[in-house]
Amino acid sequence: MTPRPELPVRASSAWDAAAITEFLARSHTPMRLAANAANGFPQLASVWFEYAGGSLWCAMHEGSAMVPLLAHDPRCAFEIATNDPPYHGVRGQAQVALLREGASPLLTRLISRYLGDSNPRLAAWLLGRADQEFVVRLDPVWITAWDYAARMNPRTPAAADVP
Secondary structure, three states, X not given: OOOOOOOOEOOOOOOOHHHHHHHHHHOOOOEEEEEEXXXXXXXXXXXXXXXXXXXXXXXXXXXXXXXXXXXXXOEEEEEEEOOOOOOEEEEXXXXXXXXXXXXXXXXXXXXXXXXXXXXXXXXHHHHHOHHHEEEEEEEEEEEEEEEOHHHHOOOOHHHHOOO
């Protein structure tokens, strides 16, 4: 699996690749990641992520329940979306690669992105077990954006059509 510089954006997407890339770069909402479990039901986890080189990157401890699921079946679904109105975000499906190299630099970037200097104790604990982490690279098979801003704004005509 080689990371792609271009996102495979669906034609029906509310945003183009540039807008999706900008959203992924500024979003500090964790990514919701779904993997296929052996019992036929998906398993879901929220993970810190970064977007670079056409891929989504996260770190997962080797003891995570998600690691064996992704190792067995590298297909997954993901979503990064706002938690407050007006709701918008991106979702898609991807192929996963579990990598052992690069966990410490990735964790350092994720800690900076999500924690900043707010919790040095947690940051030190996470970095102290970097050798037990997998780097998880998601290469999107497809990605799309959705944006409910127009229908949620009471001043737009579209909002009048929503029951």
